[in-house]
Amino acid sequence: xxxxxxxxxxxxxxxxxxxxxxxxxxxxxxxxxxxxxxxxxxxxxxxxxxxxxxxxxxxxxxxxxxxxxxxxxxxxxxxxxxxxxxxxxxxxxxxxxxxxxxxxxxxxxxxxxxxxxxxxxxxxxxxxxxxxxxxxxxxxxxxxxxxxxxxxxxxxxxxxxxxxxxxxxxxxxxxxxxxxxxxxxxxxxxxxxxxxxxxxxxxxxxxxxxxxxxxxxxxxxxxxxxxxxxxxxxxxxxxxxxxxxxxxxxxxxxxxxxxxxxxxxxxxxxxxxxxxxxxxxxxxxxxxxxxxxxxxxxxxxxxxxxxxxxxxxxxxxxxxxxxxxxxxxxx
Numbered sequence: 001x002x003x004x005x006x007x008x009x010x011x012x013x014x015x016x017x018x019x020x021x022x023x024x025x026x027x028x029x030x031x032x033x034x035x036x037x038x039x040x041x042x043x044x045x046x047x048x049x050x051x052x053x054x055x056x057x058x059x060x061x062x063x064x065x066x067x068x069x070x071x072x073x074x075x076x077x078x079x080x081x082x083x084x085x086x087x088x089x090x091x092x093x094x095x096x097x098x099x100x101x102x103x104x105x106x107x108x109x110x111x112x113x114x115x116x117x118x119x120x121x122x123x124x125x126x127x128x129x130x131x132x133x134x135x136x137x138x139x140x141x142x143x144x145x146x147x148x149x150x151x152x153x154x155x156x157x158x159x160x161x162x163x164x165x166x167x168x169x170x171x172x173x174x175x176x177x178x179x180x181x182x183x184x185x186x187x188x189x190x191x192x193x194x195x196x197x198x199x200x201x202x203x204x205x206x207x208x209x210x211x212x213x214x215x216x217x218x219x220x221x222x223x224x225x226x227x228x229x230x231x232x233x234x235x236x237x238x239x240x241x242x243x244x245x246x247x248x249x250x251x252x253x254x255x256x257x258x259x260x261x262x263x264x265x266x267x268x269x270x271x272x273x274x275x276x277x278x279x280x281x282x283x284x285x286x287x288x289x290x291x292x293x294x295x296x297x298x299x300x301x302x303x304x305x306x307x308x309x310x311x312x313x314x315x316x317x318x319x320x321x322x323x324x325x326x327x328x329x330x331x
Contacts, residue, residue: 013315016040016072016113018064018080018106022049022287022297024279025081025121026057028307033315037072040064046297048288065105069112076318078110079119079311081302103138110172111145117181117314118142118172121302124153126168138170148178154306158186161280161303162197163221169310173317180317184309193218194248198274207260213268217248221278226299234295236270255295272298280305 013034017026020039023046030036040060041047047061060067064080082102110118126135135151142149149172156165173181195214203210222244225237236245236252245252249267256269270278272287272294280303287294 013077013318014075015077015079016069016075016109016115018067018078018109019082019102020050020059021046021081022301023053023285024281024301024304025079025119025307026050027281027285028302028304028309029077029079029119029311031304031308032311034077034311037075040067043297045289045293049286049297052286052288063105064102064109067105067109069109073113075113075115077117077119077311077314078106078113078115079307080106081121082106107138107141107145110142114145116174116177116318118147118170119307119310119314120170121307122168122170124166124168126170127151127153142172146174147172148175152183154310155186156280156303156306157191157220159184159303159305159309160187160191161278161305162191162194163224163278163280163303165223165303165306167302167306169306171310171314173314177317177320180320182313182317184313191220194221194250194278197277198270201271201274201277202259202268205259206262207264207268208262209260209264209268213249217250219248221245221248224275224279224299226296226301234272234292234299255291257291275299279303 014037015029015034016037017029017039020026020041021043023039026036026039036057038058038060039050040062041050042061042063044061047059050057050059106120139149149170151168151170153166153168156163156167171181195217198217199210199214202213222237222241225241234255236242236250242252246267251267251269254269255275256271259271260268272291273283275295276285276287276298277283279298279301281298281301287297289297
């Protein structure tokens with residue numbers, strides 16, 4: 001996996017990003033050639049992260065239930081990482097009964113904007129049998145709005161991310177050119193191991209054990225767990241996840257402020273920057289806030305390489321049909 005930012009495609013397409021978080025999906029869209037008319041996010045720290053990295057972006061802070069979509073009618077794509085707890089197997093799976101479910105708000109925004117395409121990320125629990133009626137209802141609603149809808153479970157490791165991170169991607173494309181969309185093919189090669197990915201960061205402060213550690217960390221990472229504001233502090237997940245990290249020579253009980261120093265002995269912890277690289281962020285992407293706030297943003301992010309892979313295919317579909325920039329954004 002490249003540790004540098006991939007070259008951008010020309011920004012000939014426009015987008016609106018909902019529930020943008022720390023910008024993982026927005027960054028992937030940017031790399032795929034989409035310019036952002038607006039990115040919307042409720043969390044103050046995440047909004048500061050977005051402004052820190054992209055001061056030219058319009059960042060709207062608030063609940064998307066209150067978002068006025070009228071100025072953005074006709075943008076090419078509406079994308080978003082809608083809250084996962086309503087569908088997560090780690091929660092109560094209340095779905096549409098969960099007050100955090102923002103699919104209705106997103107559908108209202110899609111209805112108002114009528115973009116060429118839609119791209120929404122969620123957890124694998126969305127595909128559970130208990131939500132079959134909800135999925136069918138979502139597809140039916142999008143059909144009435146003029147879209148062909150499909151979803152697929154994608155593993156981040158298939159797109160160069162050194163992490164086992166399955167996520168559901170929901171795609172909706174206007175009927176008139178839905179036939180132009182194809183799902184991205186998985187990479188032909190496996191992603192780099194955790195050791196290969198993090199060796200230079202682990203050795204940054206002169207720890208002599210970095211090379212031996214990297215050799216032991218010879219597999220991809222388990223799924224990064226971001227947690228919520230109710231969660232006490234930054235760690236790499238529950239007992240099972242920590243055990244998986246331990247097999248890679250990583251202490252997952254907490255996040256370290258710095259890489260190990262020369263006198264360090266034992267099992268190292270990861271820093272926020274290390275976790276960000278495992279998520280597929282380039283090293284120049286900064287995260288606002290102290291360790292806990294920054295880690296939460298990283299852990300809940302959509303890996304940019306996966307977002308880029310899907311968005312590139314959506315961009316190809318839109319440009320192949322010649323139906324981009326249907327309406328210019330008004331101030």
